[in-house]
Amino acid sequence: MKIAVTTTGSSLDDQVEARFGRSPYYLFIDTETMAFEAVQNPNVAAGGGAGIQSAQLMSEHGVQYVLTGNCGPNASQVFGAAGIQVIVGVSGTVRQAVEQFKAGVFTASNQPNVASHFGMGGGMGGGRGMGGGRGMGGGRGMGMGQPGAPVDFAPQGTTTKEEELAELKNQTRILQEQLKQLERQISSVDKKKDN
Template sequence: MKITLPVDKKSKDANISSNLGRAPYFLFYDTETEEYNFMDNSAASSQGGAGIKAAQNILDNGAEAIIAPRCGQNAANVFMTAGIKIYKNISNSISENIAALKEGKLTPLDDIHPGFHQHGGRQ
């Protein structure tokens, strides 16, 4: 299974990024081959609709699951339509989350927020 995590740098010791749509990079990890691939998030600099564009990129790269701290409503709609599962991360570490996913210890992300559109990330 191919999974995606939003990360703050292109390295295995990167931290999970707090924002999905505007994360600088995405990690694509294949649980069968154990291959790591990092990709620039071209949606990060979007004027608007970053979550939607990021979701399009993630599903175009064949991800079947996502591990993220939170997800906006628009991106979540895209993932739901595409049948991609969203899990809540347990820590900021890539390896801890991948291990937890393999052991079936991650829970689905139910904290879908309405988006931070033009509100400067206020919660």
């Protein structure tokens, strides 16, 4: 089976990237042989539509599943139309994620778990206060942005208490994974700073 995993680098031992549309790399993996192709994301710096364009890339590569940390509503729509299953809340190394996938640990959900533009970040604006900044800040930061609580996309009043509880537990798990990934990034930056 062919799957795709969002990743920070080009090997199976790199970390799963939390952002789908702005992931630096995608690994297209044959789960039977673990043979893979690493592809740099051509949409990582796109001004907009990175999720949609990246989802189309998944379809062009013929994947059946995508493993990622987070997926927004626009990419989710493309995946739904293409018949691609999405697994969110994935973390660890790509190799670990694929092994967990093969063991049946994950459950696919074609529902977005973050709002649009989640991975864009704020950037360094050019405003100086007093109205003199002229709005020249490009907002081109590529950080993770300010993760907030995942948006509830289900229409109100249509879910049972059991479904609501399951979704809340899923959102809690996703937030815990995001926190772990942020802690790993902080630790990595601290190590670089000390060297």
